[in-house]
Amino acid sequence: MESIVLHFVQSEWTSRAMALHDLAVKAMATKGHVIVCGYGRSGQALAQYLEREKVLVIALDSDPERVRQAAAAGDSVVYGDASRREVLVAAALSRATAVVVSFADTPKALAILAHVRELRPELPVIVRTMDDSDVARLRAAGAAEIVAEVVEGSIMLAAQTMLQLGTPLNRVLRRLRDVRQERYSLMRGWFPGVTDEDAHDHEAPRLHTLVAGGSAACVGKTIGALNLQALGVEVTAIRRTGERQVNPSSDAVVKVGDVLVLLGTQENLAKAEMRLLQG
Numbered sequence: 001m002e003s004i005v006l007h008f009v010q011s012e013w014t015s016r017a018m019a020l021h022d023l024a025v026k027a028m029a030t031k032g033h034v035i036v037c038g039y040g041r042s043g044q045a046l047a048q049y050l051e052r053e054k055v056l057v058i059a060l061d062s063d064p065e066r067v068r069q070a071a072a073a074g075d076s077v078v079y080g081d082a083s084r085r086e087v088l089v090a091a092a093l094s095r096a097t098a099v100v101v102s103f104a105d106t107p108k109a110l111a112i113l114a115h116v117r118e119l120r121p122e123l124p125v126i127v128r129t130m131d132d133s134d135v136a137r138l139r140a141a142g143a144a145e146i147v148a149e150v151v152e153g154s155i156m157l158a159a160q161t162m163l164q165l166g167t168p169l170n171r172v173l174r175r176l177r178d179v180r181q182e183r184y185s186l187m188r189g190w191f192p193g194v195t196d197e198d199a200h201d202h203e204a205p206r207l208h209t210l211v212a213g214g215s216a217a218c219v220g221k222t223i224g225a226l227n228l229q230a231l232g233v234e235v236t237a238i239r240r241t242g243e244r245q246v247n248p249s250s251d252a253v254v255k256v257g258d259v260l261v262l263l264g265t266q267e268n269l270a271k272a273e274m275r276l277l278q279g
Contacts, residue, residue, distance in 0.1 A: 031095035033058050036102055037082035037112055039066060039075075042128060043102035047075065058091050083111040085119075093119055104130045104149065106137065113141040133205050155179055207236070208269045210276055212258045217279030224250030226276065233264035233272040 034050055036043050039061035047057045059077035061067050067079045080087040099116055101109045109127050116125050124144035129135065131150040138146050155176060162172045191207045212219050218226055223235050238245045238252065239259040260276070262269055
């Protein structure tokens with residue numbers, strides 16, 4: 001039994017060493033390239049775009065069948081787990097100009113960011129994520145840019161709608177730039193419904209509205225005095241007499257009838273609601 005296990009362990013290490021060798025050979029004479037981590041649909045589309053712009057690419061993917069077929073077609077992709085330090089080193093990270101994480105996997109993205117921060121802290125890393133829930137973590141880990149897929153889709157829907165309504169192109173582009181420069185802060189969170197697939201994900205940030213009635217403890221207090229940040233909750237807007245104030249300042253005073261728009265996890269929102277209503 002031990003000999004069988006030893007055989008498989010040795011085979012795995014041999015395969016891994018061969019893959020690293022093949023990667024190092026491919027990257028030996030390469031410099032000024034972009035390392036694309038993940039060669040799924042997004043990674044392939046990105047690589048094709050960069051290559052059309054005459055940008056050198058080395059793509060890494062841990063699916064051997066995908067790598068076999070893509071490499072046979074002439075694509076610059078090599079087998080390897082990009083979240084491993086030795087794989088990034090073999091891909092000539094020291095001579096790369098950028099790293100792109102094309103898959104939406106925050107733990108692996110954080111591992112890649114940690115390796116890059118250690119080896120090439122000045123190197124820009126662009127990371128893809130599904131929504132805006134992990135933007136802060138990825139930013140803190142050193143990501144130069146973060147593309148939140150769901151939010152980007154919403155942005156493009158909004159842009160196309162504005163164009164169809166006759167909004168000038170320069171104004172549409174300016175709005176797009178503003179949203180991205182604010183790191184999606186204008187479009188954070190969402191109001192979940194019972195039919196949403198992740199409505200029961202208690203850890204996902206969500207929006208929640210609360211009406212400040214006459215007996216609410218928060219009435220007459222400033223947003224800062226309520227100290228909701230300590231509970232992991234943020235007041236993203238206040239709706240008052242038909243007007244909506246986005247990102248209210250900490251000295252904004254809550255009045256009777258105000259509708260507070262809160263952002264946080266389900267558990268933290270429950271705590272915040274109790275503090276706002278009961279003190």
